[in-house]
Amino acid sequence: MVDLIYIDPPFNTGKRQTRRNVKHVRDDGGDHTGFQGQRYRSEVGESTGYGDAFEDFRGFLEPRLIEAHRVLKSTGSFFLHIDYREVHYAKVWLDGIFGRDHFQNEIIWAYDYGGRSKSRWPAKHDNILWYTKDAKDFTFHHDAMDRIPYMAPGLVGKEKAARGKTPTDVWWHTICSPTGKEKTGYATQKPLGVLKRFINVHTSPGDLVLDFFAGSGTTGHAAGELDRHFWLVDENPQATQIMRERLSGFELEFEDRSDGA
Numbered sequence: 001m002v003d004l005i006y007i008d009p010p011f012n013t014g015k016r017q018t019r020r021n022v023k024h025v026r027d028d029g030g031d032h033t034g035f036q037g038q039r040y041r042s043e044v045g046e047s048t049g050y051g052d053a054f055e056d057f058r059g060f061l062e063p064r065l066i067e068a069h070r071v072l073k074s075t076g077s078f079f080l081h082i083d084y085r086e087v088h089y090a091k092v093w094l095d096g097i098f099g100r101d102h103f104q105n106e107i108i109w110a111y112d113y114g115g116r117s118k119s120r121w122p123a124k125h126d127n128i129l130w131y132t133k134d135a136k137d138f139t140f141h142h143d144a145m146d147r148i149p150y151m152a153p154g155l156v157g158k159e160k161a162a163r164g165k166t167p168t169d170v171w172w173h174t175i176c177s178p179t180g181k182e183k184t185g186y187a188t189q190k191p192l193g194v195l196k197r198f199i200n201v202h203t204s205p206g207d208l209v210l211d212f213f214a215g216s217g218t219t220g221h222a223a224g225e226l227d228r229h230f231w232l233v234d235e236n237p238q239a240t241q242i243m244r245e246r247l248s249g250f251e252l253e254f255e256d257r258s259d260g261a
């Protein structure tokens with residue numbers, strides 16, 4: 001049985017999610033200047049991607065939600081990472097599977113990156129629904145929450161301002177920067193900081209964490225660094241290749257089910 005399940009399924013955007021990997025290589029004849037005034041050129045690598053459209057999103061997701069509920073421990077938590085296009089439908093399906101009183105929070109992950117629409121409010125958040133297997137008895141380590149700065153530190157006194165405050169259900173966290181040190185080049189890679197917060201608060205060291213839409217393996221990376229076991233699944237060979245490289249510092253076992261076994 002599993003202590004925590006986090007899934008970030010294809011969002012049904014109808015698009016093909018792709019990201020081109022761009023490397024900056026030292027080259028005296030390069031066309032841009034970088035660190036310490038040295039010249040660099042950009043090299044575009046292979047693009048990574050997968051299809052993100054479903055004729056029948058419910059038919060795709062619901063059987064997987066039912067299985068997630070089945071394999072979750074009695075004190076376990078389930079997180080569905082989705083966005084405004086599908087969250088209201090998914091909430092109704094999950095209420096049906098877990099029970100409405102087993103719904104605990106809707107976490108809003110807010111970021112501020114990319115283009116801004118001029119015809120409506122730019123959508124800059126994702127929605128993460130949290131359900132527990134038991135409505136009342138579940139793992140929640142309040143003391144393991146990281147602390148964030150007060151918005152008006154001058155109003156709370158020096159000691160409190162230095163300690164920071166605990167987060168709410170709205171999490172401001174930057175996206176995984178395409179040039180940052182965390183990036184793997186995988187389209188839709190989620191930030192390690194968001195996953196670490198879930199894993200720290202909702203599991204204990206030695207627990208088992210499952211992600212069956214694992215992509216670049218962010219959930220495994222966060223779990224491994226926090227001394228939890230992890231179990232990752234993805235159907236895309238590019239994702240499994242990236243995971244192998246990214247998680248090579250942990251003890252890993254691979255199973256290939258591409259033959260449908």
Ligand SMILES: C[S@@+](CC[C@H](N)C(=O)[O-])C[C@H]1O[C@@H](n2cnc3c(N)ncnc32)[C@H](O)[C@@H]1O
Nearest residue numbers: 008050188189190213214215216218234235236
């Ligand atoms: C939004 S991405 C996950 C990104 C991931 N959270 C990360 O941080 O890299 C969704 C993933 O679901 C995978 N996927 C789509 N359909 C699947 C299926 N039927 N079984 C397993 N994985 C699937 C895609 O290959 C993709 O890697």
